Amino acid sequence: MTIRAKLTLTMALLLGAGLGALGAGLIGLERGYLLGANAEKITLMTSSAERAARDAMVQKDDVLLVSYLKFLTAQFGSLEYCKVQWQSPDKDRQLSVGTTPPGARIMERVVHVADPADSRRGVTVLLGINEDKLEERVDSGVDRLERDLSRIFGIAMILVLLVSDWFARSIARPIRQLSEVVAQVGAGKLGTRMEWNSKDEVGQLVQGFNAMSARLEELDAMKRDFVSSVTHELRSPLGAIESFIRLIEAKLSSGKADPQQVAEYFGRIAQNVRRLSGFINDLLDVAKIERGKMECVLRPTKIQDVAGEVVQFFEAKSKEQKVNLLCKVDPAFPAVQADPERIRQVIVNLISNALKFTPEGGHVWVGSEQFREGEKRWAEVTVTDTGRGMDRADLETLFKKFQQGKNVNQGVMGTKGTGLGLFIVKSIAEAHGGKVSVRSAPGKGTQFSFTLSLA
Ligand SMILES: Nc1ncnc2c1ncn2[C@@H]1O[C@H](COP(=O)(O)OP(=O)(O)OP(=O)(O)O)[C@@H](O)[C@H]1O
Numbered sequence: 492m493t494i495r496a497k498l499t500l501t502m503a504l505l506l507g508a509g510l511g512a513l514g515a516g517l518i519g520l521e522r523g524y525l526l527g528a529n530a531e532k533i534t535l536m537t538s539s540a541e542r543a544a545r546d547a548m549v550q551k552d553d554v555l556l557v558s559y560l561k562f563l564t565a566q567f568g569s570l571e572y573c574k575v576q577w578q579s580p581d582k583d584r585q586l587s588v589g590t591t592p593p594g595a596r597i598m599e600r601v602v603h604v605a606d607p608a609d610s611r612r613g614v615t616v617l618l619g620i621n622e623d624k625l626e627e628r629v630d631s632g633v634d635r636l637e638r639d640l641s642r643i644f645g646i647a648m649i650l651v652l653l654v655s656d657w658f659a660r661s662i663a664r665p666i667r668q669l670s671e672v673v674a675q676v677g678a679g680k681l682g683t684r685m686e687w688n689s690k691d692e693v694g695q696l697v698q699g700f701n702a703m704s705a706r707l708e709e710l711d712a713m714k715r716d717f718v719s720s721v722t723h724e725l726r727s728p729l730g731a732i733e734s735f736i737r738l739i740e741a742k743l744s745s746g747k748a749d750p751q752q753v754a755e756y757f758g759r760i761a762q763n764v765r766r767l768s769g770f771i772n773d774l775l776d777v778a779k780i781e782r783g784k785m786e787c788v789l790r791p792t793k794i795q796d797v798a799g800e801v802v803q804f805f806e807a808k809s810k811e812q813k814v815n816l817l818c819k820v821d822p823a824f825p826a827v828q829a830d831p832e833r834i835r836q837v838i839v840n841l842i843s844n845a846l847k848f849t850p851e852g853g854h855v856w857v858g859s860e861q862f863r864e865g866e867k868r869w870a871e872v873t874v875t876d877t878g879r880g881m882d883r884a885d886l887e888t889l890f891k892k893f894q895q896g897k898n899v900n901q902g903v904m905g906t907k908g909t910g911l912g913l914f915i916v917k918s919i920a921e922a923h924g925g926k927v928s929v930r931s932a933p934g935k936g937t938q939f940s941f942t943l944s945l946a
């Protein structure tokens with residue numbers, strides 16, 4: 492059964508039950524009212540007969556009583572007969588007004604009035620009231636009400652059915668649309684959205700679904716990027732290693748191997764092996780970070796030593812690229828509380844990025860400053876370049892893993908990378924209790940900085 496049918500049926504049943512209960516209540520009230528009216532009528536008949544008997548007794552006019560009783564039987568249809576008996580010392584007399592219908596259920600009421608002047612004289616009036624007629628009045632009143640109510644309820648039920656069907660349809664429509672969109676997402680059309688702007692729970696559900704669909708699309712794109720980056724980062728050094736090995740083999744088998752050239756080929760092989768192991772180490776670091784297993788053993792560390800070593804390590808590369816690379820950290824800079832191996836990894840990543848995005852003739856330098864935040868003293872280490880910089884959109888995503896800016900597509904210096912470096916930098920800085928930040932402008936350069944507490 493569809494939701495629409497279920498809702499319509501439930502609402503119709505509920506409203507039908509409500510109307511039925513209301514109708515039963517009204518009928519009960521009407522019956523009570525009519526029974527009350529019958530009781531009042533009986534009281535009125537007996538009190539009228541009693542008053543007439545008293546008047547007749549005072550005026551000593553029996554004809555007056557008889558004609559009044561005739562008037563009463565004509566007035567009240569349920570009063571079938573009146574039997575009058577006069578008592579006096581001389582002689583008792585009797586007289587009947589009206590007749591008893593055969594088979595009728597009769598209720599009798601007796602009224603006795605004594606003569607106030609002579610207690611031996613009196614009159615007794617017996618009123619014969621037809622119970623069937625009284626009940627008939629109640630039943631016909633209730634029947635009329637039932638007929639009227641069933642007409643009104645019939646119309647109300649039709650209206651209720653129409654309104655509840657419209658209401659059920661308005662609830663079921665977005666759900667049906669949503670299930671179609673869900674089926675599309677299930678069939679692989681990630682990112683499919685549904686347009687629905689209500690502010691109720693359905694609107695919230697649709698909003699949540701749209702966000703989920705967008706996130707799925709983002710994750711899918713990330714997965715694709717990841718697979719292509721990983722494949723590229725694995726395949727290109729392996730391809731290079733393979734071709735240098737072939738070259739060496741060819742040289743050796745021809746017997747014309749130039750030792751200098753062979754040494755150069757081995758150098759290239761070693762370079763590619765380093766690139767490969769660097770990439771695999773990055774992947775392992777990311778896995779460690781995500782499992783919360785990235786450990787930093789903090790101890791007083793001279794940042795100038797670590798930065799100086801890294802700058803030295805990149806010296807040959809920067810010379811080759813004709814970029815001026817400098818360590819400007821003051822040799823007397825106070826020690827920081829850090830894991831030197833991890834901080835080395837951070838500075839390596841930042842300098843390798845700076846060199847990657849800085850063209851010939853540019854400058855890259857590492858600097859440091861101290862600052863105070865309340866009681867705590869901090870060091871801020873910066874890596875600045877005069878390279879191509881980044882726009883606002885790239886700045887928003889650069890610390891996420893596998894995210895690379897548009898600037899990597901414009902032909903970077905060296906390998907393209909996979910977008911893991913800054914994710915690792917941020918995670919290491921945060922594991923030290925510090926923060927990373929970046930300032931950059933397209934074409935002007937970039938400055939990355941991270942904070943460490945002073946030892
Ligand atoms: N100094 C910089 N100047 C300009 N853009 C930068 C700089 N550093 C990082 N970026 C941008 O940030 C992106 C992310 O950097 P990240 O170090 O995480 O990845 P990557 O260098 O592309 O790859 P990987 O570090 O994994 O080899 C880069 O692709 C680049 O777009």
Ligand SMILES: [Mg+2]
Nearest residue numbers: 844908912913
């Ligand atoms: Mg990098």
